[in-house]
Amino acid sequence: MRRLRILQVFNRYLHYGGEEASVFRIGDALQSRHDVEYFFGSTTDFFGTNLFKYLSAPLRAFYDPQVAARLRRYQEVGRFDLWQIHNVMPGLSPSVYQTAFRLKIPVVHFLHNYRFGCVNGLFLNHGKPCQRCLGGNFWPAFTTACWHDSRLVSGWQSLILLKLRRRNIFHKIDRWIALSESQKDIHLKIGIPSDRISVVPHFYETKEPPPPPCPQGAVLFLARLSPEKGGQQLLHAWAGIAPGSRELWIGGAGPEEALLREQAASLKSIKFLGFLDDEGRKKAWAGCSFAVIPSIVPETFGMIVLEAWARQRPVVAFRIGALAETVEDGVNGLLVEPGNIPALTQAIKELCVNPERTRKMGKAGWEKLQAYYQKSRWQSQMDKIYQELFLFSGSDKISR
Numbered sequence: 001m002r003r004l005r006i007l008q009v010f011n012r013y014l015h016y017g018g019e020e021a022s023v024f025r026i027g028d029a030l031q032s033r034h035d036v037e038y039f040f041g042s043t044t045d046f047f048g049t050n051l052f053k054y055l056s057a058p059l060r061a062f063y064d065p066q067v068a069a070r071l072r073r074y075q076e077v078g079r080f081d082l083w084q085i086h087n088v089m090p091g092l093s094p095s096v097y098q099t100a101f102r103l104k105i106p107v108v109h110f111l112h113n114y115r116f117g118c119v120n121g122l123f124l125n126h127g128k129p130c131q132r133c134l135g136g137n138f139w140p141a142f143t144t145a146c147w148h149d150s151r152l153v154s155g156w157q158s159l160i161l162l163k164l165r166r167r168n169i170f171h172k173i174d175r176w177i178a179l180s181e182s183q184k185d186i187h188l189k190i191g192i193p194s195d196r197i198s199v200v201p202h203f204y205e206t207k208e209p210p211p212p213p214c215p216q217g218a219v220l221f222l223a224r225l226s227p228e229k230g231g232q233q234l235l236h237a238w239a240g241i242a243p244g245s246r247e248l249w250i251g252g253a254g255p256e257e258a259l260l261r262e263q264a265a266s267l268k269s270i271k272f273l274g275f276l277d278d279e280g281r282k283k284a285w286a287g288c289s290f291a292v293i294p295s296i297v298p299e300t301f302g303m304i305v306l307e308a309w310a311r312q313r314p315v316v317a318f319r320i321g322a323l324a325e326t327v328e329d330g331v332n333g334l335l336v337e338p339g340n341i342p343a344l345t346q347a348i349k350e351l352c353v354n355p356e357r358t359r360k361m362g363k364a365g366w367e368k369l370q371a372y373y374q375k376s377r378w379q380s381q382m383d384k385i386y387q388e389l390f391l392f393s394g395s396d397k398i399s400r
Contacts, residue, residue, distance in 0.1 A: 181199055293317040
């Protein structure tokens with residue numbers, strides 16, 4: 001197909017995370033076939049440093065005329081063929097969607113979370129899984145103050161989501177991109193039409209050979225240290241591991257770090273690595289035997305699985321969300337039922353006492369990574385979506 005001009009739209013969060021990393025990885029992968037530029041906002045800039053900007057934030061969260069004006073200028077100069085949206089809340093606001101529709105710009109929208117069915121986007125309510133708002137009734141979010149522990153913030157975000165639903169956004173976006181079949185199924189329940197959503201899993205580039213197996217290496221938990229990642233559950237499971245048999249390495253930083261350190265104080269053989277840069281992650285993978293992914297809410301994809309397989313390390317994970325379809329139980333990892341702490345302990349023990357099985361499963365993960373999660377395969381999938389998008393009749397967009 002012809003080379004397209006694509007504008008990637010993303011609102012940066014307060015803290016850098018996997019979603020932002022994905023935006024750049026996607027942009028870099030597209031550059032060899034298309035011309036990609038970026039339009040950024042940020043939560044930090046949204047609230048600003050002066051009182052007026054802070055007080056006006058709730059109104060701009062509904063519609064920000066300055067963002068709309070910037071986008072119109074970008075489009076006038078860049079003459080983009082399509083906008084690829086990743087996240088607009090809160091810093092860019094729904095003004096992004098309204099501007100695209102008014103300019104009749106085709107829109108591809110990546111789904112990195114569950115924002116359209118949950119005000120915090122995680123299906124998490126005060127540390128516990130929750131999907132009460134999935135169908136579009138956000139009253140539970142308001143009554144429980146599930147986002148930032150604030151009824152005001154939760155209620156305001158609920159109103160924004162209700163406004164988008166009432167303006168039929170699910171039918172107006174040209175193509176939604178889910179990262180897994182499980183994420184697609186959830187978004188079908190949220191309300192996205194089946195004929196407008198495609199599944200395109202992430203890819204992972206292996207830039208160097210995997211490190212040698214480390215049969216007696218550490219057990220690695222590498223994640224943002226926040227409640228949805230299951231750090232507390234992992235520590236409960238680790239309490240059943242014989243002291244001194246292995247070390248548990250916890251890599252990452254986040255709002256739950258202090259709590260996890262306090263919980264770990266009574267346990268043995270636990271080492272906190274802190275936030276890891278590329279070199280730190282490299283050393284952590286080389287020194288571990290396998291990884292644990294104890295997420296308590298549905299992962300949209302779980303890039304950490306591919307990262308582990310790229311090092312020929314298997315994973316132990318809860319059977320939830322995309323993890324249940326990516327990881328093949330007993331082949332390239334072990335799956336246990338969500339919340340079953342004794343089963344998680346047993347799965348960790350199983351890989352600790354069977355280094356040869358661990359090595360074989362790590363190799364099987366590497367082979368699956370090479371077969372299904374390569375960049376060239378992802379590029380072909382995206383080009384097919386773009387090609388289909390521009391074959392649609394004009395009436396498909398005029399119906400907005």
